[in-house]
Amino acid sequence: MKQTIIHNAIVINEGQRFRGGVIIEGEFIAKIFRGDLPESQMEHAELIDAEERWLIPGAIDDQVHFREPGLTHKGEIATESMAALAGGVTSYMEMPNTNPQSTTQEELEKKYARAAEVSAVNYSFYMGATNNNLDEVLKTDPRKICGIKVFMGSSTGNMLVDDQETLGEIFKNAPTLVATHCEDEAIIKRNIEIYRAKYGEVVPISRHPKIRSAEACFKSSSKAVELASKYDTRLHVLHISTADEMVLFQPGPVKDKKITAEVCVHHLWFEEKDYAAYGTRIKWNPAVKSADDRKALWEALLDDRIDVIATDHAPHTLDEKSHSYFKAPSGGPLVQHSVTAMFEFVLQGKLTAEKVVEKMCHAPADLFRIDRRGYIREGYYADLVLLNPNKSWVVCPENIIYKCGWSPFEGTTFNTQVSKTFINGQLAYDRGHIEPSVRGKRLEFNY
Template identity: 70%
Template sequence: MKTLIKDATIVNEGLKFKGSVLIGEDKIEKIFSKLFPVDFDFRGVEVIEAEGLLLIPGVIDDQVHFREPGLTHKGEIATESRAAVAGGVTTYMEMPNTNPQSVTQEELQKKYDRAALVSPANFSFYMGATNDNLEEVLKTDPATVCGIKVFMGSSTGNMLVDDEKTLAEIFRNAPTLVATHCEDEATIQKNSEIARQRYGENVPISRHCHIRSDEACYISSSKAVNLASKFNTRLHVLHLSSAKEMELFTPGKVTEKSITAEVCVHHLWFDERDYITHGTRIKWNPSVKCESDKEALWEALLDDRLDVIATDHAPHTIEEKNNTYFKAPSGGPLVQHSLVAMLEMSKKGFIPVEKVIQKMCHAPADLFTIDRRGYIREGYFADLVLVDPNKSWVVAPENILYKCGWSPFEGTEFSHQVVKTFVNGRLTFKNGRITDNVFGSRVGFLR
């Protein structure tokens, strides 16, 4: 049976118009952008009346941490991908700092095998780099793996890549896109020691943005950009957080850039004033910084120096987060609430809704050259989301799907709600419920 999403307000490719979409099997068969034809044959077609609803492409989140294997008390591929589709995220790209780490082709493949069995969303996984796994990194297949992740700042285990020779070899020889976490470790350690001398172990969380400072970010980001420029590397710099870093990037279309940039929802939503009320719940690396940094990120997002919006979804238990500064881990769960948070910012006048869709759906597809996703186009995979723009709701424990059970948005009222999510043409989420035994696919890349 085919599915017809009828009379929705479609937001796609910079346009907002009333139309209908016919889904045949796993792909979009027909788009009706004008009046619906009176002679349409409805036999064998399930009709979803979508008057008053927004229809958008599925969100593509290019940076998540789903914690499996080894850290499954925080989250699992199954639980976090369920939260993703509930939030309108139909494709995710997951990071390698699990236990064991995805730093060999064998361990990387295990993640793909696991996701195929349990993930309702489409998936890809980064190959992780270390100081001593260059040979494994260079085996990465650019047609089937989203990219190579390089931590140029502290991470779990041995994933900090600080050997200059290794960095140069990765940037010179990488077979596919290199994605970097950029914070200078020496600067962070210096600032941490200064804070310890002043406060002991009871460092206020408000000092986080001074310890993981804009200087630490800029030193590392500029180094990555310089390496990419030297070796003509396809570089994507993740979760940028400071005004100073914005001078490293240029406006323009993603398809015309070799160096691109990501911003995360939390750096657009929060600033250092929010540490007072949220405490370690908004402790991320890189840190949430001051209001002027947030304003600079918004400016760069709107003029296309920042190319995509993602989450860096990284769940921890609330017991882990409710700790002293140095003991509380960095990261938080976001993938269920990223789309509605950005639509809320659109409603408040920060960003046009068409731009939200560009940054969360179109641009990630273009940046990673994903095969037939990220747009509402005939012949593309039917990854689609229906959103009610007039259905207010409050984030609360009973509607949070993350395994960790909490959200930095708890108590926030959103005016938009995801009501249906289709992954590869299949209705995966409907009115608060996940469809069981419906799974996503491994994403392909046109490289």
């Protein structure tokens, strides 16, 4: 069996850091060691000198849109998973609002088959709920599928579930975790009417957080929490964006919770004033909101009311994003830059490297009960990332891998760079080179 040794690394894992490394045998971590490895163990192995770079578990992104099938002019499983690989994201969970939508078990399995052919990193796909597919939703196998996605507010693809009886049945009978997009549709429609009456079709992008308002978010999120509390459902509220919603969540270890929350990189990075510079490039649903909202998200992240950091990676072409407010789609590409963006905050002193690893690696693994991933542990899959914490680089079109070819971070200087990414023990990304033969595996879940 092939043996690879990563040595002379600064290992950051489970709240600790130490100089040492790992021995990889086949797909798995066979040994973790501190200090120097005896030369006798190096004789027949491939040696990788980490040169004191940081060794972390691969990040797990619990919310991406890779646009395949049906929307492949924006992105594909192949292209976006390569972007994830280059960004240190070794596993992803992809959303059902493609064309056709993943609202039957048959369509869902087609995505898994395609990912087995082309995905550069590990993968899972959500089963999508609608107002009339409850029978299909309840067939979901929790050992093989990450969760059930419920749009409690409409977004790209319009899979809104607004039938109260159906919502109740989903929350009552869900065989696995329920992940929700929470924005109240009635409030949003009311706000659209107000701003359309004022501006016509040329509503300024700065009004986006007023249309998809904090009120709309809180009303929907509180409804989801109410249903989950009533039926004892495992609920994960995606892309929280407001200060008001923070009262809905409790601090503590994710493994002890049934109701959890996710924050996205863009809600931690941008705030309302940034619409002036970025325009529709930072149009997301839920919207980037005020400086006070951003501050509250940071506070909740640090005190563990927010459990996971993800991206909601959702590529559109620049031509699509250049349209006027109502026609420009919401979403943007982020998965290649999420880890480096969060480590930029580490360098700024906003949080520790250990906290980033907790929120992007350990917590998603615990929350979704992923089998043997998200940690550097003996017997776990060797999904590993080497980071250079002293490497400045600028995001530009020449180093963007997304099929859409742009990033809201274009022109940004990051001071941490992904050097190498290992997928199931294989070196899949090495300083700009992607190994095209490497394929990820389907995630499995411990139920």
